[in-house]
Amino acid sequence: MRRLICGMAGLLAAQLALAAPQVQVVGLFPGAAVISVDGQRKLVRVGQAGPGGVQVVSADSRSAVLRVDGVERSYSLSREYNASGFAEPQKQTLSIARSNGGHYWAEGAINGRSQQFLIDTGATSVALNENQARRLGIDYRTRGQPIQVSTASGTARGWRITLDKVSVGALQVLGVEAVVLEGASPTEALLGMSFLNRVGWKVEHNLLVLESRL
Structure with a gap:
């Protein structure tokens, strides 16, 4: 019975992990962050919500605090990893927000x-x-x-x-x-x-x- 309970707990944890959104910060600005949620990317300003309801609590050029499913956590610029845990070769990407005047x-x-x-x-x-x-x-x-x-x-x-x-x-x-x-x-x-x-x-x-x- 103990093994059965442990097995069910492990299966539940795995299911929850699969259900959790994959959240990354791929761009940082004072007062805004470019967040990627399950591959959907958007520029989100502080106090607003982006894909999947992920909210930006604070952001500067170094990191951003996001609220995901009611839990706040600090995120730095993300690196993606493959299934084996090794870093994939990544292209260098820079996201630039348009200014109020319409320029970049x-x-x-x-x-x-x-x-x-x-x-x-x-x-x-x-x-x-x-x-x-x-x-x-x-x-x-x-x-x-x-x-x-x-x-x-x-x-x-x-x-x-x-x-x-x-x-x-x-x-x-x-x-x-x-x-x-x-x-x-x-x-x-x-x-x-x-x-x-x-x-x-x-x-x-x-x-x-x-x-x-x-």
């Missing part, structure tokens, strides 16, 4: 120096103005190829260069084509398709998802 902003670096980017899928390459290039230590006049660039304001003088390294979060691309424009335009450093096409990107649920290629 990302903190990154050019040649190891920090730079904030405005992500622009309409730009063919990374684009900088000459002041930004100087701050980053880019010798565009010597290393670059002089070109004429068509802009909304007309034609501008520029230089086509190749950046040694461009990174956003954990995503890093070597040898990225860029353009440095004379003057103060563009006012923001643009992260264009010369980077985005090298990593892969998509928009889902108001999130811009960047993903490395294995």
Whole structure:
């Protein structure tokens, strides 16, 4: 009888484990988290509920506290594991929430120096103005190829260069084509398709998802 009870208890525990939702945090922001519940991904802000009724209690850039079935627990960015308990090779993924102005902003670096980017899928390459290039230590006049660039304001003088390294979060691309424009335009450093096409990107649920290629 004791063995029967123990066996039934073990079976019940296994059934409960199978029934429990698979919850992961795959993106973190101040006041919001991208959560995945049984494969369904959504950006959820603090105080709101996401897939499966999972609530975000608090969130910052390091971790999030989620309430799952009435139980609160702290979650860091998740890694997925296979059935044998070994880590699967994972693509590096970065989820970026759209700002109130409708744009996507990302903190990154050019040649190891920090730079904030405005992500622009309409730009063919990374684009900088000459002041930004100087701050980053880019010798565009010597290393670059002089070109004429068509802009909304007309034609501008520029230089086509190749950046040694461009990174956003954990995503890093070597040898990225860029353009440095004379003057103060563009006012923001643009992260264009010369980077985005090298990593892969998509928009889902108001999130811009960047993903490395294995």
